[in-house]
Amino acid sequence: MSEPEQQQHTARPKQLGDVPISILDLASITTGSTAAVSLRHTLDLAQHAEKWGYHRYWLAEHHNMPGVASSATSVVIGYVAGGTSTIRVGSGGIMLPNHAPLVIAEQFGTLESLYPGRIDLGLGRAPGSDQLTARALRRGPGSDGQDFPDRLGELRTYFNPISGSSMRVRAIPGEGLHIPIWLLGSSGFSAQLAAQLGLPFAFASHFAPDFLLQALDLYRSYFRPSEELANPHAMIGVNVICADTDEEAERLATSAYQQFLNIIRGRTGQLQPPVDNMEELWSIQERAIVKGQLSFSAIGSPKTVRAQLEQFQQMTNADEIIVASAIYDHDARLRSYELLADITGIKPQA
Known part of the structure; x- marks a missing residue:
């Protein structure tokens, strides 16, 4: 995008209480448990989230990961939407x-037909898998994300055929339905593409925070108003682990630390229970890497978490915050989201 096309947008800074709070769920499978239990916990959390006033409930596509139960993302979205009544449900995201x-x-046209006005389609361009899994997904050599803009254009045309065209292939259901499309990313590519198309943008700062501020600046600076949006709408990802005390929250957070430690060691596995001392598990260098990747995390008591979230909001002026919480115990995860709803001031469902 050339410099003359740059758009400037100014708005008053948004406070934490001004922005919707949403949930990103990977449907984590904990050690010794099963995908069936994980999915039941997902629905239970979504039902509580709806009652507490959360805005969206998104699920993420991952493959060949023993600790993630949401690989058939559209199916899980249907399960969650069918078990709730008002909260928006969608993908964070589908790896196109x-x-x-x-x-x-067709899948999201079906979901929107079943649950009208509640379905979001968040899209990512990363393959989200290793090469063996990529072959198992039957992706050809050109399906590496480089053709993402073309695929996105084709997808949008199925929902909104070009006037006067005689499309021989149509998405039924899907055609003519309004399903909000979000672009997700952790770099400038999706930020600029979302800006060019006038689409909402979500940044994966909950695990890849390094380029966050630059990407938000690109998105806001180059945003072009569209039929979808008159002004840019940016959502940031934050890890939140909230408990009654700072000490309890820090202990709960060791499950997330172990998860990311295994990732940087090239391992995958189920979500591990908390431990008393992470120093016995990681090196100084590994600790720095994990803490860096998880730097957009609010961990602690309600007072501590609120202060951290206010700092992130001040840094980014986000229009929305989506929260991920890798907490081993389901009741502790529910408690974390209940405390978060209280400290952020979102409105419980009447």
Whole structure:
């Protein structure tokens, strides 16, 4: 995008209480448990989240990961939407290089037909898997994300055919339905593409925070108003682990630390229970890497978490915050989200 196309947008800074709070769920499978239990916990959390006033409930596509139960993301979205009544449900996200755009248009057209006005389609361009898994997904050599803009254009055309065209392939259901499309990313590519198309943008700062401020600046500076949005709408990801005391929250957070430690060691596995001392598990260098990747985390008592979230909000002026919480115990995860709802001032459902 050339410099003359740059758009400037000014708005008063948003306070924490001004922005909707949403949930990103990976449907984590804990050690010794099963995907079936994980999915029941997902629905239970979504039902509580709806009651507490959370805005969206998103699920993420990951494959070949023993600790993630949301690989069939559209199916899980239908399960959650069917068990709730008002909260928006969607993908955070669908990895479009893994799928034919027609299939995604039909799947989300079906979801929107079943649960009208409640479905979001968040899209990512990363493959989200290793090469062996990529081959198992039947992706060809060109499906590496480089053709993401073309795939996105094809997908959007299935929902909104070009006037006067005689499309021989149509998405039924899907055609003519309004399903909000979000672009997700951790770099400038999706930020600029979302700006160019006038779409909402979500940054994966909960695990890749380094380019966050630059990406938000690109998105806001180059945003072009569209039929979807008159002004840019940026959402940031934050890890939140809230408990009654700082000490309890820090102990709960060791499950997330172990999860990311295994990732940087090239391992995958189920979510581990908390430990008393992480220093016995990681080196100084590994600790620095994990803490860096999780730097957009609010961990502690309600007072501590609120102060951290206010700091992130001041830094980014986000329009929305989506929260991930890798907490081993389901009741502790529910408690964390209940405390978060209280300290952020979101409105419980009447």
